[in-house]
Structure formats: C-alpha cells, structure tokens
Amino acid sequence: MKRYITTFSKIMKFVIIVLIVDVIFGIVSNHLFFLQKTGKYARANLVIYETEAEVLIFGSSHAHRHYVPEVLEKQLNTTAYNAGAEGQQLLYHLALQKMVLKRKKPNLFILNIDEDFLYSSDIAYDRLNDLHPHYSEYGDDLRPIFKLKSEFVDVEMFFKSYLLNSTIVHILRYYISPQLDYKGYRPLNGTVTNDHITSKLMEVNDQVKEIDENFVLALKEFINNSKSNNVDLVFVISPTLRNINSNNKSLGMINEIADKEEVPILNFLDDKNFKDKLDWFHDPSHLNDTGAKYFTKLVSERIIKEKLNN
Known part of the structure; x- marks a missing residue:
C-alpha cells in the first residue's frame, strides 16, 4: 500500500511540475505573441484588435498579394x-x-475567391493552428470551427503550450528579420517568362476532387455574417495565367451560392486587360506589384459601378 501511495505522490508531483511549466511557458509566449510587429501573426492581431479600416480584404495569397490598400x-x-x-x-x-x-x-468586405475553395483539403483544417492563440478570448466563436478538426478542442486548448507552440519560431524569425508589409499587402516583384509558364498552364483536372460541405457552410455563414451586420460584401476572382476548368465544380457552386444570396461577383479570370500580360505576373497564379496595382484599380472601379462601399 505504501508503495502505491509513493508512486501516486510522484505522479502528482510530475503533473504539478508539468502544469507549472505549461503556465510559465504560456505567460511568456503570450506576452511575446502580442509584441510582434511584423509577420502573419502581427497582421492578424492588427485586424482583430486594432484596425479601423472601412474596407477589409479576405483571402489566400491571391488576396494578400493582389490588393493594394493605398x-x-x-x-x-x-x-x-x-x-x-x-x-x-x-x-x-x-x-x-x-x-x-x-x-x-x-463598410465593405472583399473576399477573393479561389476556384478550389470548396474542395476537400486537410491543409485548410491544419492551418487553423494559426488562430489557436486567440482561443482564450474568442473561444465561443472559434470552438465550432476548431471542432471540425478535433472533438477534443477544449482539452487541447487547456494547455497553453499547445495554444502557442507553433508561434515561437515565427516570433523569433520576424524579430531577427522583419517582414515588411503595406497595410497588410506584400508585393511580389519580378516577371514570369514563357519558359516558366510552359509547364504550368495545364488545365487542372478536378474530376476526382470532392466538395467539402463544411466549406460550403462556411461560405454561407460568411455571407450571413456580413448581411446581419449590414456590411457590404463582394466576391472577386483574380486574373490568372492558368487554365481553369470551365466545369470546375467548386467555382460553379460558389457562383450558384453568390447568385442565390445576391452577392456580386467581380470575375477577372478572362479579363482582356490581363491576357498575355506576362510582365504583370510574378508567376502563373500571382500578380506582381505592377499588376496588383492595376488590378486593385479595376476592382475599385467595379465596386463604384456596383454602388458598394456606401
């Protein structure tokens, strides 16, 4: 009996030490997390806690690299x-x-649409880790989304080391080498060449890809949140040098949802202004700084024409 008590005591001491270390790690990491001035976490923090901007652009790298706030x-x-x-x-x-x-x-949300937004993707779930540090404050809003990845989200988020362990490398990296941006926009320089794009323009075969219903519901909720808060919303599809399948199921469904919900779609996929303009592209999928500035101007003109951003 005495041996069991001794073993139990050692286990409890170990658990207490682990919890203490976890708390200390959490306090230090949390402090450093909110001190960041550059990098992806710093930009997200600014969006969540600080910016008073009346127009916010959402989306993947095609949003990040294509829209010039100025x-x-x-x-x-x-x-x-x-x-x-x-x-x-x-x-x-x-x-x-x-x-x-x-x-x-x-006043206005701009959501840049990728043609594969509704296709199943494990990466889409895995990269939600970037939002873990905000769970303590926004748990009610984040829990339903995080639960799509794990049913044990509340247990996982209890440990501060789990919440913040993916951020430390970035904190150190951007402290040593700041990642400059211009109101969230980071320009790409250089131009694509014919030799570069020859093997990149193949039409993507999406016949084996499946629609993820969670993504469909997320898109609809994004729309509903905008409407219920009286924020104008517009979808924009960026220009590309890639050949997009005309029967793309994801893009087709996005168009159907937008039409039903009366969300304007500004589609630049086949825009003649960008046809064969290799000097405006950094790679077949992304505009360079020159192309992004011109594209943003065109988007602005279309927004004015649609009488958005009132």
Missing part, C-alpha cells in the same frame, strides 16, 4: 487593410471575420 483608399476615398493570409482557406477567413465583427462593423 490604391483602394485613393479610388474609394476610404480606409482599407489587407487581411489576406498565405495558404489560408474559408474556415480561417470565417473565423477571422467573426472576431473582427466582435469589435467593428466595416
């Missing part, structure tokens, strides 16, 4: 911030939108 501000006579995030998909944008709306109601 151009939007000049054309629309307003304030703008680019909340685009590299590699992030609809679940992340929905979560970010929900946190933003807790603090501020902008």
